[in-house]
Structure formats: structure tokens, C-alpha cells
Amino acid sequence: MKPRSSLVLAGLATLPFAAVLVAWLGIFNVAASTGHWPITNWFLHFAMRSSVRTYAFGITVPDLRKTGLLQPAAAHFDTGCAFCHGAPGMVPSPAALAMLPPPPYLVHKVGEWTDAQLFRIIRHGVRYTGMPAWPALERTDEIWGMVAFLRRLPSLDAEGYRRLVEEPSVRDRPSAFDAAIARCARCHGRDGIGRDEAVPVIAGQSSAYLIGSLRAYVEGKRPSGMMEVALSQTDASILDMLARYYAGQPLPAKPVGADPVSAARGREIAEQGLPGKSVPACLGCHGGSRKNPAYPKIVGQKRAYLEAQLRLFAESRRGGTDYAHIMTKVAGKLSEKDIEDVATYLTSIK
Numbered sequence: 001m002k003p004r005s006s007l008v009l010a011g012l013a014t015l016p017f018a019a020v021l022v023a024w025l026g027i028f029n030v031a032a033s034t035g036h037w038p039i040t041n042w043f044l045h046f047a048m049r050s051s052v053r054t055y056a057f058g059i060t061v062p063d064l065r066k067t068g069l070l071q072p073a074a075a076h077f078d079t080g081c082a083f084c085h086g087a088p089g090m091v092p093s094p095a096a097l098a099m100l101p102p103p104p105y106l107v108h109k110v111g112e113w114t115d116a117q118l119f120r121i122i123r124h125g126v127r128y129t130g131m132p133a134w135p136a137l138e139r140t141d142e143i144w145g146m147v148a149f150l151r152r153l154p155s156l157d158a159e160g161y162r163r164l165v166e167e168p169s170v171r172d173r174p175s176a177f178d179a180a181i182a183r184c185a186r187c188h189g190r191d192g193i194g195r196d197e198a199v200p201v202i203a204g205q206s207s208a209y210l211i212g213s214l215r216a217y218v219e220g221k222r223p224s225g226m227m228e229v230a231l232s233q234t235d236a237s238i239l240d241m242l243a244r245y246y247a248g249q250p251l252p253a254k255p256v257g258a259d260p261v262s263a264a265r266g267r268e269i270a271e272q273g274l275p276g277k278s279v280p281a282c283l284g285c286h287g288g289s290r291k292n293p294a295y296p297k298i299v300g301q302k303r304a305y306l307e308a309q310l311r312l313f314a315e316s317r318r319g320g321t322d323y324a325h326i327m328t329k330v331a332g333k334l335s336e337k338d339i340e341d342v343a344t345y346l347t348s349i350k
């Protein structure tokens with residue numbers, strides 16, 4: 001063998017080790033947040049389309065008008081697919097849209113596939129994308145029902161879709177409000193006290209502030225993955241009702257014991273501010289009777305939440321209503337000790 005070709009061979013032989021080394025070093029970025037390169041994107045779609053085309057070859061398509069199961073397929077779509085793909089009158093969950101690749105809005109996509117190809121995709125799913133396989137592979141009748149439904153999908157408006165998916169008797173269906181409260185209660189409780197130290201007390205909060213905050217989450221002006229997802233399933237027309245409901249819940253102010261030195265210093269900040277750093281008195285805005293309803297109550301709020309929000313404001317990561325910039329400025333001047341002392345005081349009073 002010539003020296004050069006043995007060099008090439010040796011190089012090739014080390015390739016697998018180099019690949020393992022790269023994987024072990026962790027340089028390869030598996031983050032979904034950064035997206036694929038355009039070339040990777042193109043290649044993956046190209047490979048997916050080719051694979052579906054090849055594997056769909058030879059699938060015999062039944063008469064879709066006679067498959068039955070179209071209506072149950074619609075109802076199944078609503079529970080099993082719409083979360084990712086959206087549906088007429090319903091946007092997909094923000095959590096699903098953050099997937100890589102993001103699930104396509106099928107209303108616009110089904111026309112690009114043949115019946116056999118749709119059958120293949122729904123039955124087997126798409127590897128590495130989150131698109132799941134049908135749970136019972138042998139139930140091809142169910143899968144054809146879904147294909148028949150997807151063919152109908154582009155011609156449905158929101159009303160037509162709902163009629164297909166839901167039983168029409170409205171009486172025993174929970175109202176949009178009850179359904180929403182049940183979701184909020186998973187974290188906030190029905191009493192609005194919150195089931196964890198990091199979940200804010202929203203009971204007894206000013207309703208102007210609550211509605212302003214809910215809108216800020218919906219409009220992307222206050223970042224929180226949890227609240228954005230929770231609100232994506234909530235009809236915008238009932239946000240006012242939800243805010244009023246929680247504002248009307250009693251706030252059992254439960255002062256907790258506190259380190260007296262820290263509380264005394266916190267009291268000074270709350271009542272007089274820090275003139276040396278031109279920090280205004282917190283309670284000038286957050287307490288008393290002259291208070292603007294857009295300014296939230298912070299007495300009775302939880303310690304972990306108070307501190308976390310002050311840090312978020314200070315780092316310009318909080319957002320909020322049209323008044324939020326006021327707090328960004330105030331919090332930016334507080335030291336870590338100021339934050340702890342003022343939180344100690346605020347949680348030690350009624």
C-alpha cells in the first residue's frame with residue numbers, strides 16, 4: 001500500500017473516535033431554542049418528505065366517504081393533536097410552538113400530502129420531531145378516520161369545528177369561566193393564596209392590577225412561560241371576570257416572625273425610601289389610601305415571590321403593565337441586602 005492511501009485509511013479509521021470525542025465534549029448544541037441552521041432544516045424536511053413518499057408507496061386507500069369514524073377522529077384531534085397543531089378558532093400552545101421543528105398549522109398543510117402519505121405520517125409519526133405515532137398501530141380503521149377528518153379540516157370554520165368536536169347540549173358543559181378557574185387553581189388555588197412560596201398571592205389584589213398583568217402576559221410584555229401557557233387556553237373575553245374573582249377573595253394577612261434588625265431597616269426603606277440612593281418610599285405607591293389601583297398591594301405578598309420579582313425588575317427581565325418601567329428604575333437601585341430587609345419588613349406586617 002502507498003503511504004498516502006494508508007494515511008487516508010488511518011484518517012478514516014479515527015473518524016468514529018473523533019465523532020465520539022465531539023459528542024463527549026458536549027460541543028454539539030442540542031438546544032431547541034437556537035433553531036436549526038437553514039441547511040439542516042432543508043435537509044431534515046427533504047429527508048422526511050422522501051421517507052414518507054417511499055413508505056406510502058403501495059398503501060391501498062379505502063373510500064374515505066365510507067370509513068366512518070370521521071366525527072370521533074375530530075374529537076380525538078381536539079384532545080390529541082390540536083395542542084400542537086392548532087385548529088380552526090384555536091391557536092396551538094406556546095409550549096408546542098417552542099418545539100423544534102414547530103408543529104405546522106395543518107389547515108394549510110394537508111393539501112400538500114396524498115391520502116396514503118397522511119396515513120403513513122399519522123400511523124408512524126415522525127422521528128426526532130415530537131410528532132407521535134398512533135398509539136394502536138393495528139387500528140388502521142381509526143387512522144383512516146383521521147385522514148378523512150384532515151381532508152375535511154380546511155373547509156371548517158371555528159363554529160363548524162366546535163360542532164363536530166363537542167356534544168351540543170350546553171347545559172352540562174362547564175362554563176368557560178369554571179373551566180378556566182379550574183386551571184388557574186392548579187397553581188393559585190381557588191382562594192388565590194397560591195400553592196407554593198413562589199406563586200404570588202393574587203387574592204385581594206387590586207383588580208385593575210390583575211387585569212393589567214394578565215394582558216401583559218398575553219401580549220408578551222411580561223415574560224413567564226408558565227403564565228403564557230396557562231393563558232393560551234383561556235378565552236380573552238373572560239380575563240376581566242377572572243381578575244375580579246381573585247380580587248374579591250379575602251386576603252388573610254398572615255404576618256410572619258422576623259429578624260428585628262432587618263425588619264427595622266426594611267421599615268425605613270418602605271416608609272422613607274433610601275434618600276442617599278434616591279429610592280422613593282415603597283409605601284408611597286404601594287400603601288395608604290391615595291394609592292393608584294394600578295399599583296399592586298405588596299403587604300401580605302410572599303417573601304420568595306417579592307424578592308424574585310425585585311431581582312427580575314432590577315435585571316430588566318420583569319416587564320408588566322404600562323407602569324412597569326417605574327419599578328425597573330426603583331429596583332435597579334436596591335442592593336441584595338435592601339431587597340432582603342424590605343421583604344422581611346413587608347412580610348412581618350398586616
Ligand code: HEC
Binds near residue numbers: 045100118
Ligand atoms: C407533540 C406535538 C405533536 C402532536 C401531539 C401531534 N403532532 Fe403532528 N407533527 C408534529 C410536528 C413537530 C410535525 C412536523 C414534522 C416535520 O416537520 O418533519 C408534525 C407533522 C404532522 C403532519 C405532517 C404535516 C407537514 O406538512 O409536515 C401531519 C399530517 C400531522 N402531524 C398530523 C397529526 C395528527 C393527526 C395528530 C394527532 C393524532 C398529531 N399530528 C399530533 C407535532 C405533533
Ligand code: HEC
Binds near residue numbers: 181187223234
Ligand atoms: C402552572 C402554574 C400556574 C397556572 C396554571 C396559572 N398561574 Fe398565574 N402565576 C404563576 C406563577 C409562577 C406566577 C408568577 C409569574 C412571574 O414571575 O411573572 C403567576 C402570576 C400570575 C399573576 C400576576 C400576579 C402578580 O402579583 O403580578 C396573575 C394575575 C395570575 N398569575 C393569574 C392567573 C390566572 C387568572 C390563571 C388561570 C387562567 C393562572 N394565573 C394560571 C403560576 C400559574
Ligand code: HEC
Binds near residue numbers: 270285307327342
Ligand atoms: C412610584 C411608584 C412606586 C414606588 C415608589 C415603588 N413601586 Fe413597586 N411597583 C409600582 C408599580 C406601578 C408596580 C406594577 C408594575 C407592573 O407589573 O406593571 C410595582 C410592582 C412592584 C412589585 C411586584 C408586585 C407583584 O405582585 O408582582 C414589587 C415586589 C414591588 N413593586 C416592590 C416595591 C418596593 C420594595 C419598593 C420600594 C423599594 C417599591 N416597589 C417602590 C410602583 C412603585
